[in-house]
Amino acid sequence: MIHLIGAGGLGLLWAARLARAGMPCRLILRDTAALNAWQNRHQLVGLTEGTRHFDIEVPAEVASTGEPIAFLIVATKAYSAQAALASVAPRLKSGAQILMLQNGLGSQQAASQTYPAQRVLYASVTDGAWVASPAQVVWAGKGINRIGDPFGGEAPSWLENLNAATIASQWVTDIEQVLWQKLAINCAINPFTVLYDCPNGEVPLHAGVLLDQLIPELHQLLACYGARIDLEHLDATIRQVINSTAANSSSMRQDVHNNRRTEIDFILGYAVRQARSADLQLPTLERLYTDLRSRLVALGLPPD
Template sequence: MSDPLHILGAGSLGLLLAARCTLAGAPCQLILRTREAVCAWRQRDNLLLLEQQGQSTPLKVAGELADESAQPIRLLVVATKAWAVADALDSVLHRLTPDSQILLLQNGLGSQQAVSRRLPDHRVLYASVTDGAWLRSPNQVVWAGSGQTLIGDPAAGPAPDWLQRLTRAGIDWRWESDILPVLWLKLAVNCAINPLSALHDCPNGEVPERAGAIFEPLLAELHALLSSEGVSLSLAELRERILAVIRATASNSSSMRQDVLAGRRTEIDFILGHAWRSARQAGLSTPVLDALYLQLQNHLTERGLPRN
């Protein structure tokens, strides 16, 4: 029997992956963060509800604490928020083997490189996921929109065979020989949408209008940042990429806006914060980005949320 896919994190992406693997008959194991969460999961009889277009499909997915089993973890998907990756990995380090492989699904940048530095002897893969998903309840995930998963190895290795189980699960994925430019482009898109949607408390489709005069200068600064990181595309191409995402997700609420409204810690440090620090290191002048970063930090403080 093939090694199960251990999914660390029961947020929207983690539950969506668990649901799709279970539907396809691919073995997977959900790792939950607290004993209370595990007890609640089991009280619901390990039932995961996948909702799509108003229809719910009940699925049985086993949940456990990281230290509840001695079973080695050879295939680990980390589906937590970016700020939670370090603590989440701490909980499973004792179960990793020398041949364990890790797939990271985080937004933004910074958390992925930290994992690679921490586990230099393990194969660590990075991914960009564009599926739309949100939680209606702790065990019900709404699949709001189909997207694509781009996966790559920052060490430039070939695609591992086990990723074919994603194909069997109906996941639209593609191997990227150079994954960092993909993640930088996604970071720029997130920087243009998430902070503004959170500040103005609006769906994605309203971002350009709500942003007003700062929108175009912000795109120009993000383009300069991408160029400094070796991402080759024109400002017009970047603008169209960002506007295409806004059009495709016009009625959606960005993850950062969802976090602010729910009183949860945001991923500001791995989205806008990483862009700001990278611009400083590259010696770029980014007054619009700087002001937006400070404004968002102040907004989070006013809401009683962490500034990072």
């Protein structure tokens, strides 16, 4: 049985694909009211994939009841991950596998520290999904999930099941390097999309020289923490992502437009804290962090 906690866009997307592939799964909801609403919708997830639409039944339960959990996928926002795990902690089997799908860094390491009796795996997710209405999710962009164990170890057998459910996944032995590089990409795109309220493709136009200054600073940060990528490759990767997602609105910008808390603390905030801890002088990164926090406060949103 696969248990999945987090009923946002990514959680609904994964749950729908698992159930569509005939794999036993349960979506864990936050409380009885949410479960009642789910059951009133006949436990159906509406999945829109291009021009096709599917209604897929996904059984659900609340965190406090149900069988012991052997495999848990955590698909919440980064700032909610610890609370979500705590809600099901009494149900986690010793040796249970926990797959973290969060943006940024910090929530994964916190899970590893808090649950040493379980195997916590990290994922870098590039699928795009958004919730059109309650229990209706749009698969906006197909990506690949890179999954790994920060402490080493072999690939789990269920990786084949994910691929069978069209959740394209590959095992990597350097997952933290993968996540550091993804963090750098997010730091170079997401904050500017909020500051200038623009889609990804317009970031170079608005950010200008700040982007040019930021990328070498991000390279310094990655090099300090062991991520093996040269400056030219990092620069080219960031600009390729900007071009390939030009029409997209970043997750951080979507959160702002929906008046929701952002994941700044696990993206730009994490980068700044790690730079300070290493005594790196990265003025553009610091300025971007200050400006973004000020912008969020001006919009009435939490700055962390």
